[in-house]
Amino acid sequence: MNTQKWHGHATAVRVAASIGCAALVLSVTGTAAQAKPGDPARQTLAANDGWAAYGTGTTGGAAADAAHVHTVTTWAGFKAALAADGSAPKIIKVKGTIDAVSEGCDSLAAPGYDFDDYLATYAPESWGLDTDLSAEPDDSPEGLRRVSAANQDQTIKAVVPANTTIIGIGKNAGFKGASLQIKAVDNVIVRNLTFESPVDCFPQWDPTDGDKGNWNSEYDTAVVYGSTHVWLDHNTFTDGGHPDSAAPTYFGMLYQQHDGELDIVRGADYVTASWNAFTEHDKTILIGNSDSESTAAGDRGHLKVTFHHNLFSGLVERAPRVRFGQVDSYNNHFVADDSYSYSFGIGKESQLVAQHNAFTLPAGVSAAKVLKRWNVSPVTADDNYVNGTATDLIAVHNAQIPGEVLQSGAGWTPTLRTKVDPVKSVPRIVDCGAGAGRLG
Structure with missing residues (x-):
């Protein structure tokens, strides 16, 4: 764990604990789900709880x-459970920590792939910075890297x-090195899991970036x-044992092995992210992945997302970065x-309410940095507090x-909200209640 990055959060947690986190969590987490007796796996998203409550609401596999x-x-057991019986309602309970790459990166490498050869072949002093690697043949170091990357992708x-x-x-369930793909489906719930970000075993060097x-x-x-209709609730997203701060540099650039923690793209709609912890990461959350007109046509009128009662700690950027969508971010x-x-x-044509x-x-870090303008789009940002002011x-x-x-x-007013807590209470409430293992 990167203790420097967690210093502010750890302090907040200690303060919160001193005023009684246990009682506070019991009083606030009940708003996150439609109350149902018995198994929390059958809980559904409460009415009006963010954009995922719109229309038919979000019930996941409750039926x-x-x-x-x-x-x-196990990872094999998890993938088998996902594949069983198509789209029939299903509940998958994860016990313990499941490693998607338990045998290590070497097990995914194509025969003949050697990272030292890759570095020697594409070093800027020999290869230069004018030609990318897309035309490299299959038996080249880059070609073997592509095969290795395809192996990891499939795994x-x-x-x-x-x-x-x-x-x-x-309190200790989750995944290491996994990439959850929620693609072209409706009605999914993901709760109470710790996700350690996947490490790209075979990043690509792009001399022209x-x-x-740069490494991509x-x-x-x-x-x-x-x-x-996707609800992500009480999860923890973290780089865990592989923080960027521990990554080496090659060719003078950080050997980047992480992408995003959560991407919401390609016309996705009606998503609520509540009571999650997003920690120790660089490019954290992307809503809408391109300014291009080819993707804009499918994104306009969509990408409606709510973030509430999430903890964003030790991050560099994108919490979130928004294109096109009507995004409501409150009580974080x-x-x-x-x-x-x-x-x-x-971002482009974004309609963010914060x-x-x-x-x-x-x-030494100014409040002026909280908002970053990538494109000219209006934003609503009121009743926000910085360091208690x-x-x-x-x-x-x-x-x-x-x-x-x-x-x-921003040109619109959110209506799909449950309880809005006084902003001065938000650090105490969120630090006590957000993240995996804290599901009430």
């Missing part, structure tokens, strides 16, 4: 019969069908791609460290970054 309730302890991706609930059992070249990696922890706690770049990315959020920023995030941004003026007023 599953006994034959469609699975308890899994770590798990495709989630419609009408499914995936839930961790107890920027003026120095694949594999988001979770992808919501063209899907509807953002805890920054010295690696902080920004929280909210204002209200009643709390920000804990270290000395009410702060107009748009005004402070425009005063300190005059070349990137933000316009106020």
Whole structure:
């Protein structure tokens, strides 16, 4: 664990614990789900709880019969349970931590692939920075890297069908190195799981990326791609034992082995992310993956997402970065460290509403950095507090970054909210209740 990144969060947790986290969690987590007796795996999203409650709501696999309730302890067992019986309602209970790459990266490498050969072949002093590697033949170091990457892709991706609930059992359930693919389906619930971000075993060197070249990696922890009615609740997303701070450099650039923690793209709609912890990561959450007109046609009018009562701690950027979507972010706690770049990315045609959020920023980090303008799109940002003080995030941004003026007023008013907590209570409430192992 990167103790430097967690310092602010650990302090907040200690303070919260001193005023009685246990009682507080019991009083607040009940708003996150429609109350049902017995098994929490059969809980459904409460009415009005964010965009995932819109229309038909989100019930996941709550209607599953006994034959469609699975308890899994291995990666093979998990993938088999996902594939069984198509889109019939199913509940998958995850017990313990499941490693998607338990045999290590070497087990995925193509015969003949050698990283030292790769470095020697494509070093800028010999290869240069003008030609990418796309034309390299299959038997070249890059060709063998492509085969190795395809092996990892097939191994770590798990495709989630419609009408499914995936839930961790107890306080220590989750996945290492997995990429959850929620693609072109409806009605999915994912709860009470710790996800350690997948490590790209075979990043690609692109000499033409920027003026120095760059390493590019694949594999988001979770992808919501063209899907509807998805509820992500009480999960923890973290780089865990593989933080970027421990990554080496090659060719003078960070050997990047992580992509995003959560991507919501390609016309996905009606998503609620509540009571999650997003920690120790760089490019965290992307909503809408491109400005191009080829993707814009499918994204306009979609990408409706709610974030509430999430903890964003030790992150660099994208919490989230938004294109096109109507995104409602309220009652979240953002805890920054010295690696902080920004929280909210204002992208093409985005309609972000950011209200009643709390920000804990270290000395020397200005509140002007909370909002980042990528494109000219209006934003609503009021009743937000920075280090305990009410702060107009748009005004402070425009005063300190005059070349990137933000316009106020996203043009819509969120109505799908349950309880909105007083913003001064948000750090205490969220630090006590967010993340895996804290499901009430």
